[in-house]
Amino acid sequence: MAELDGNSKVGDIVTQSPGAAKVFARHGIDFCCGGGRPLGDACGERGVAVEKVLAEIASADAPADAPDWSALGLEQLCDEIERRYHVPQLEDLARLEGLARKVASVHGERHPELRQLAELYIGLKEELDQHFMKEEQVLFPMIRQMGHAPPPPVEVMRREHVEAGDVLRKLREVSGGYALPEDACNSYRALYEGLAAFERDLHEHIHVENNVLFPRALPY
Template identity: 40%
Template structure:
């Protein structure tokens, strides 16, 4: 019971930062550990009408300490910035245009019989544009500052970082809302019976995009940004 209460009082972001493998269970249960990562496990379970003791039991049984993956949250700030760029930004720069292409083909072939696809495209393209601008700002302004934070006087660090970080977090919220819209429009990525191979490839790509974005935003909102502001 004491262990259960300890976990209940930790935030979702803290729990995943301690062990990234926990993200798999949170994804399965619909617990938002990225933009919603500041909520405690107890409050998150209550909001989702989940039994806390069952979730804690699953956390213990599904995560094998001997197979815990390398944890990016343990990297120094410059290396963590590099990891986010090399892993998540590189993925997005490759995948966002590919999804646009898949979506255009599927809308052309199936938009008349599945009009929700047009709405999906109208939601996706602004999301892509905003995310590409978001990454540019991080790579050109925020991450370079974080990489040289140890050489900046402490008195100058928080004022220089707090504004850009607030903007990035607000844009993460906007991206999260778009991802929720994609999931709603696609019935949680369940392809229709008449879906062709390209249609199914689109849904698979969007589902993978959602998982990557959750990991990406978690590392920034719950690890990189708080640690940078705490210096």
């Protein structure tokens, strides 16, 4: 295992030590779309010491069922991304839409930010439904059949990842970091907890595509 330091790229660090995802999330370090940056730069921007972050990574537990992504072939990578991320996240997207609409209609008067949140979320869901479908029906079959992917569709997917990341950031902002007000009911709680979990899962999903699958599938 390569020694980690300030020059290690943040995306590579998460690939090598999956427990780092939590540490980066805690410090607001973007490891999926910003995964190509050296740790030193990312820490500098967030005002946190590289040594502190490396120490936290060293003691972070990896998720119990995290696969060793670097050991999988391209075909297995596509299969595993679909199984592990696309299938459950499509379900989450539909479930959270129902909750977002319901909570906005019940509490939108007292908490107008919920209406803005629902609107942003529904836009994100529509984009991601399409995005997942393009990967499953176009990009992943190309990768499985040809053993690589032409750069233009990969670039489109990367751009869509950045756009999705931007909406996740806005959702977090509008909801005040998913902080629940005192009068929050169970649905309100389920929505905020569900969105926070979805954010974490989507970051991980995008990280695996941007920093593991795409670099290996590009033909140079």
